[in-house]
Amino acid sequence: MADRRTTPIAVRSPFRATTTEIDWADGHKGIYPHEVLRGYCPCAGCQGHSGEVRFISGGDTSIKTIEPVGDYALHVAWGDGHDTGIYTFRYLRALCQCAECVPPERRDERGERQRL
Numbered sequence: 422m423a424d425r426r427t428t429p430i431a432v433r434s435p436f437r438a439t440t441t442e443i444d445w446a447d448g449h450k451g452i453y454p455h456e457v458l459r460g461y462c463p464c465a466g467c468q469g470h471s472g473e474v475r476f477i478s479g480g481d482t483s484i485k486t487i488e489p490v491g492d493y494a495l496h497v498a499w500g501d502g503h504d505t506g507i508y509t510f511r512y513l514r515a516l517c518q519c520a521e522c523v524p525p526e527r528r529d530e531r532g533e534r535q536r537l
């Protein structure tokens with residue numbers, strides 16, 4: 422049976438929006454600012470092979486298309502043509518930036534890293 426925590430029931434990414442929202446089957450409302458989605462693009466070009474998830478700043482954060490891949494991931498194509506990112510639902514769930522998943526103290530920490 423599918424894990425409700427990693428099963429999206431709705432994805433909202435309106436044209437020109439700066440945040441995508443995902444409603445998960447367990448009732449959790451996922452919040453994904455596009456700079457976070459882009460910065461944590463999971464493709465090999467962005468993440469390399471270090472095994473550690475890196476934040477890459479500076480990419481175009483406008484989403485051209487966002488579409489499901491099978492029943493396990495979302496494919497995101499960015500405004501600058503970068504379209505190799507396949508975001509698995511498990512990865513997206515872990516990336517959630519809602520107030521519940523990212524308490525204020527962790528938010529500050531990430532802000533620091535983004536300024537580097």
Ligand SMILES: [Zn+2]
Nearest residue numbers: 462464467506
């Ligand atoms: Zn990438």
Ligand SMILES: [Zn+2]
Nearest residue numbers: 451517519522
């Ligand atoms: Zn959350």
